Amino acid sequence: MTNGQQVEIGKLFFEEGIPGFGHLQFFHLLQKEEGSPFFSLQSLEEEGVSFLVVDPFFFFSDYEFSLPGQANASLHVEAEDTAVMVVNIVTIRGENNVTVNLKAPIVINQQNRMAKQVILNEENYEVRQPLFHNQTVGKE
Numbered sequence: 001m002t003n004g005q006q007v008e009i010g011k012l013f014f015e016e017g018i019p020g021f022g023h024l025q026f027f028h029l030l031q032k033e034e035g036s037p038f039f040s041l042q043s044l045e046e047e048g049v050s051f052l053v054v055d056p057f058f059f060f061s062d063y064e065f066s067l068p069g070q071a072n073a074s075l076h077v078e079a080e081d082t083a084v085m086v087v088n089i090v091t092i093r094g095e096n097n098v099t100v101n102l103k104a105p106i107v108i109n110q111q112n113r114m115a116k117q118v119i120l121n122e123e124n125y126e127v128r129q130p131l132f133h134n135q136t137v138g139k140e
Contacts, residue, residue, distance in 0.1 A: 009039065012108060012115040015074060019104070019117060024049060027115070029087075029108075039087055041106070053087035054100055059131060067107060071118045075109040083110040089117075090131060099128040 009029040017024050026044040037058035043049035056063045067077065067084075077084065085108040089101045102125035108115040 010113060011044065012041075012113050014115050014117075016116065018051075018106075019119075021049065029053075038090075041087070041089075052090040052092070053106065054090050054131070056086060056088045056100065056102060056105065059100070060102065060129075063102065063125075065105070065120050065122055065125075067118065068121075071107060071116055074116050075107060075114045076112055077109055084108060085110055091128070098131045099126075100131045101127050102129045103127045 009031055012027045012029055014025050014027065016022060018027075021043070024043045024045050028042045028044055030040045030042065032038040032040065037055040039053045039055070041051040041053050067075075071077075075084075086105045087108070088105050091099050091101070093099065102120075103122075104117050104119045104127070106115055106117045
C-alpha cells in the first residue's frame with residue numbers, strides 16, 4: 001500500500017488520558033503510509049483532536065529508556081516479552097522547526113491496546129528535540 005493511504009494500527013485506551021487532554025481516553029492510531037515512521041493519533045471522543053506522532057527509533061537509533069514500574073502496572077505489562085510500541089509527539093512550529101518530545105514517549109501495550117504517555121527521568125532527552133539533524137530550534 002504505497003498510494004498514500006493511511007494504515008490502521010488500531011484503537012487505543014489511555015486510562016489517564018494524555019496530559020492536557022485527560023478527559024479523552026479513546027484514540028485511533030493510523031500510520032500515514034505503510035512503512036512510514038509517521039502516525040496520526042486521533043481522538044475518538046472529540047473531533048479535531050489529533051496528534052502527529054513518530055517512531056523515535058527511525059530517527060534516534062540510540063533512544064532507550066527503562067519503563068518505570070508504575071507505568072508497567074498501568075499498562076499491564078506483566079512480562080519482559082510483552083510487545084510494546086513507542087511513539088513520540090511531533091510539533092511543527094514552522095517550515096524548518098519540527099521537534100519531537102523525547103522526554104515523554106507514548107508507550108502502547110500491543111496485546112491489550114492500553115497506552116500511556118510516560119514522563120522520563122532521563123536528563124539526556126529533550127521536550128523539543130529537533131527531528132531533523134539540519135535544523136535548530138528557534139525561540140518562540
